Amino acid sequence: MGIKTPIAANPLRCRADLELAFNQLAKPLLPYYSAGGARLELNGSGAGQAPDVAQMEGFSRMVWGLAPLAAGSGKIDDELLQIVLKGITNGTDPGHKEYWGEVADYDQRLVEMASLGLALAIAPQRLWEPLSAEAKQHFYNWLNQINARKAHDCNWLFFHVLVNVGFYKLGLPHAKDQLEANLNRLEEFYLGDGWYEDGVNGHSDYYVPLSFHYCGLIYAALMKEEDPERTARFEERGMVFARQFANWFAEDGRALPYGRSLTYRFAQGALWGAYAFAGVQPFEPGVIKGLYLRHLRWWLSQPIFSSDGVLTVGYSYPNLIMAENYNAPGSVYWAMKAFLPLALPEDDPFWQAEELPLPELPEVTVQQAPHLVICRQSERDHIAAFNAGHRSTNEHTHTSAKYEKFVYSASFGFSVPRAEWGLSQGAFDSMLALSEGDNLYRVRRKNEETDIDGDILISVWKPWRDVTVTTYLVAGLPWHLRIHRIETARELDVAEGGFALPLDPSLVVSRPSGSVIGLAGFGSSGISGIHGYERAELISVQSNTNLMHQRTAIPTLQAMLEPGKHLLISAVYGEPGAKDVVNPDQWRERIKLSVDAGQIMVASPSGKEIIIRR
Template sequence: MGVKLPIADNPLCSKADLERAFRQLTKPLLPYYSAGGARLELPGSGAGQSPDISQMEGFSRIIWGLAPLAAGSGHVDEDLLQLVLRGITNGTNPGHKEYWGIPADYDQRLVEMASLGLALAIAPHRMWEPLSAEAKQHFYDWLNQINSLKVHDCNWLFFHVLVNVGFYKLGLPYAKEQLEANLDRLEQFYLEDGWYEDGTNGHSDYYVPLAFHYCGLIYAALMKEEDPKRSARFEERAALFAGQFANWFTEDGRAVPYGRSLTYRFAQGAVWGAYAFAGVQPFELGVIKGLYMRHLRWWLRQPIFSPDGLLTVGYRYPNLIMAENYNAPGSVYWAFKAFLPLALPDDHPFWLAEELPLPELTDVSVQHAPHVVICRDNNRDHVAAFNAGHRSTNDHTHSSAKYEKFVYSASFGFSVPRAEWGLSQGAYDSMLALSEGDNLYRVRRNNEATNLDGDVLTSIWKPWRDVTVTTHLIAGLPWHVRIHRIETARALDAAEGGFALPLDASLSVSETTGSVCGLTGFGGSGITSLIGYERAEWISVQANTNLMHERTAIPTLQTKLQPGLHLLIIAVYGEPGAQEPVNPDGWRQRVQVYLEGNRVRAVSPLGKEIIVAV
C-alpha cells in the first residue's frame, strides 16, 4: 500500500500552495532522470510500449505542469528546468545516445509531443529561447515528424493540434492544412450537451473533459484572434458540458470512477483549471475554483504514493490489476494536466476568488450522450452514475468492468476481475453474471439497444447468440431496482452483485433466503430478491479488485435458469456512512413493483412506468 507524505498537509488554497504541490511532487523524481536528462527511468512494471518509449513518456508528462509554472511565474525549480532543457536538447538530437528516435504511425511518442507543443506556445521564454540554435532546430525537426505520421482517429488528433499551435506561436513553419483537417475531424465527434465521443462510436468518459475540452479550451485561449468562430464554439460547448459534468463530483471533491485510464487520477478534474486558463465561466469563478481545489485536495490526501514520493499506478491506492496495457510507471503523470492554472498571473481573479460550494444540482441528472443517469444523495455526499451501456466496445483491459456495470459509485467504487474463475475472482459488483455451469461467467460487454427515460435505463444485450437479456434499471439512492427479462436457449447459472463493501473488523452481516446485507464502519450495502433468485450470499472477493478499497465483499444473489423465459427482479442498497442495520424492504419507499398476472409493472420515483411481460 502507498503512504501519505508531507504533501497531504499542503492546504492547497492558493497559487503558492499549488506551486509548492508541484515541487513536492517533482522533487522525488529528480534522482530518476537519466544521465542525459531525456528519460525518466522510474521503477515499476512494464507496459505495451518499449522501456525507452515509456521513459520518454514519463519525461514529457512532467511538462504538463512545468510549462504552466514556467509561463506564470518565476517560482520554477531551476534544477528541474535545466534538467528538462538538457533532456529536450539530448532527446531530440539524432547524434545523442538518448535520442528519442523516429516515431512510427500511431506511436506513443506522438501523444507525448503534445506537452512539448504546449510549452512552445505558453512558455517559450523559459523552454525555447534558452536553447542553442542547433538545439532549437533539432527540437523543431523532432516534433515536426508528427506532421507526416498518422494518429488514432480520436482524442489523439488534438496532440497534433497542440504541436502545430506551438509552432505557429513561435512563427515556425507548421502544417496549416493538416491542422484544419484535424480540427474539422474532431468536430464530427461532437454529440450533444457538451459531450463528445472518443472517436466514431467511441465512449464518452473522462477523455471528454481531460482531452477534448481541455485541449479545446487551450486552443480557444491561444487562437481566439486567429480562429474566432471555432474558439467560440469550443468555449460554448465547454460551458454547456460543465453543467452536466459538475454532477459527477461530490462535495468533498471525489469524482465517480468510470471508464479507462483512471490511473491518471486528478486529471479527472483538470478541465476545471482549463476553464480558468481560458477565461470561460460556466459558473461563478468561486464555484469553478472550489471544484478544482477540492478535487486536488481529496486526491493528494489519498495513499497513492510510493514510500519515496512517486505517484503509483492504480486508483485510490497502488494497484496494477486495474491498469491498462499502456500504463507505464511514468504514465500516471498525465495527472499534471491539472496544473494548467499555474500559467495564470498571481493577481488573476481565479486566485483571488473565494472558493464556493458546488452549484445547485438536482438529485437526478439524465445525461443522454454518455448514457448515464447521475443520482445524488446530499445527506451522505454520495454520487452514483447509473449506466444504460453502449452499442460498441473496445479491447482495452477490463472493458466490461469499466464501461458496462449497471452503476458506478464515487464512494463504493467498482471492481475489476482478478481472474476468470468463479465469483470471488470475478468480483461482479453491480453486474449480472451468467455461466453455463462451468464457473466461467459472462457479463454485459456491449448492447443491442439502449434507452434512457427519466430515471429508468433500458438495455438489451446478448452474452451468447441464443441468450437475450433485457435490463431495466430504476435509478436512485440509497436504493435502486433492477429488472431482467432473460430469454435463454441454454441452462445457466445466474449471479448478481450489489455494491462492494469495504471490509473492517466491525463487519456485521444479516442473511435470509432472499437477501443479504452488510454493515461496517464505512457504511452499508445490501441486495434483496423480489422475483427469481433462490439464495443470497455474502461473497468475499479477492483483494485489490476494487478501485477504491483494497478488501471488499459483495452481496450477491444466485439462481439456476433452465432454457426458457425468466424474470429476475432485485433491489440494491448502498449508503456510505450508514450506522444502522439495513432494512431489506427499504426499497419500497422509492419504487412500486406489482405482479399482475403474466406481467410485472414497476413505477419509478419520477413516475416512469415499466411493464415487462413474462
C-alpha cells in the same frame, strides 16, 4: 500499500500552495532522470510501448505541469529546469544516445509531443529561448514529425493541434492545412449537450473533459484572434459541458470512477483548471475554484505514492490489476495536466475568488451521450452513475468492468476481475454474471439495444447467441431496482452483485429472508431478492479487485435457470456513512412494483411508469 507524503498536509487553498504541490510532486523524480536528462527511468512494470518510449513518456508528462509554472513565472527548482532543458536538447538530437527516435504512424510519442507543443506556446522564455540554435532546430525537427505521421482518429488529433499551435506562436513553419483538417475532423465527434465521442462509436468518458474540452479551451485561449468563430464554439461547448460534468463530482472533491485511464487520477478534474486558464466561466469563479481545489485535496490525501514520493499506478491505492496495457510507471504523470492554472498570475480573478461549494445540482440528471443517469444523495455526499450500456466495445483492458456495469459509485467504486474462475476472482459488483455451470462467468460487454427514459434505463444484451437478457434499471439512491428478462436455450447459473463493501473488523452481516446486508464503519451495502433468486450471500472477493478499497465483499444473489424464459428482480442498496442495518423492504417507499402472471408494472421515484411483458 502506498503511503501518505508531506504533500497530504498541503492546504491547497491558493496559487502558492499549488506551486508548492507541483514542486512536491516533482522533487522525488529528480533521481530518476537519465544521465542525459531525456528519460524518466521509474521502476515498475512494463507496458505496451517499448521501455525507451515509456521513459520518454514520463519525461514529457511532467512538462504538462512544468510549462504552466514556467509561463506564470513561478519558482522552478533549478535542478529540474536544467534537467528538462538538457533532456529536450539530447532527446531531440539524432546523434545522442538518448535520442527519442524516429516516430512511426500511431506512435505513442505522438501523444507525448503535445505537452512540448504547449510549452512552446505558453512558456518559450524558459523552455525554448535558453536552447542553442542547433538544439532549437533539432527540437523543431523532432516535433515536426507529427505532421508526417498518422494519428488515431480520436482525441489524438488534438495533440497534433497543440504542436502546431506551438509552432505558430513561435513563428515557425507549421502544417496549416493539416491543422485545419484535424480541427474539422474533431468537430465530427461532437454529439451535443457538450459531449463528444472519442472517435467513431467511441465512449464518452473522461477523455471528453481531459482531451476534447481541455485542449479545446487551450486552443480557444491561444487562438482567439486568429480563429474567433471556432474558439467561440469551443468556449460555448465548454460552458454547456460544465453543467453536465459538475454532476460527476461529490462535495468532498471525489469524482466518479468510470471508464479507462483512471490511473491519471487528479487529471479527472483538470478541466476545471482549463476553464480558469481560458477565462471561461460556466459558473462564478469561486465555484470553479472550489471544484478544482477540493478535487486536488481529495486526491492528494489518498495513499497513492510510493515510499519515496513517486506516484504509483492504480486508483485510490497502488494497483496494477486495474491498469491499462498502455500504463507505464511514468504514465500516471498525465495527472500534471491539473496544474494549468499555474500559468495565471496571482491577481487573476480565479486565484482571488473565494472558494465556493458545489452549485445547486439536481437529484437526478439524465446524460444521454454517455448513456448515464447520475443520482445524488446529498445528505451522504454520495453520487452514482446508472449505465444503460453501449452498442460497441473495444479491446482495452477490463472493458466490461469499466464501461458496462449497471452502476458506478464515487464512494463504493467498482471492481475489475482478478482472474476467470468463479465469483471471488470475477468480483462481479453491479453486474449480472452468467455461467453454464462451469464456474466461468460472462457479463454484459456490449448491447443490442439501449435506451434511457427519465430514471429508467433499458438494455438488451446477448452473453451467448442463444441467450438474450433484457435489463431494466430503476435508478435511485440509496435503493435502486433491477429487472432482468432472460430467454435462454441453455442451463445457467446466475449471480447478481450489489455494491462492493470494504471489509472492516466491525462488519456486521444481516440475512433477512432472501436478502443480505453488510454494515461496517464505511457504510452499508446490500441486495434483496424480490423474484426468481434462490439464495443471498456476502461473497468475499479477491484483494485489490476494487478501485477504491483493497479488500471487499459483494452482496450477491444467486439462482440456477433451466432453458426457457425467466424473470429476475432485485433491489440493491448502498449508503456510505450508514450507521444502522436497513430494512430490506425500504425500497418500496420510493419504487412501486407489482408482478402478476402476465406483466410487471413499475413506477420509478420520478413517477415514470413502465409495463414489462413477462
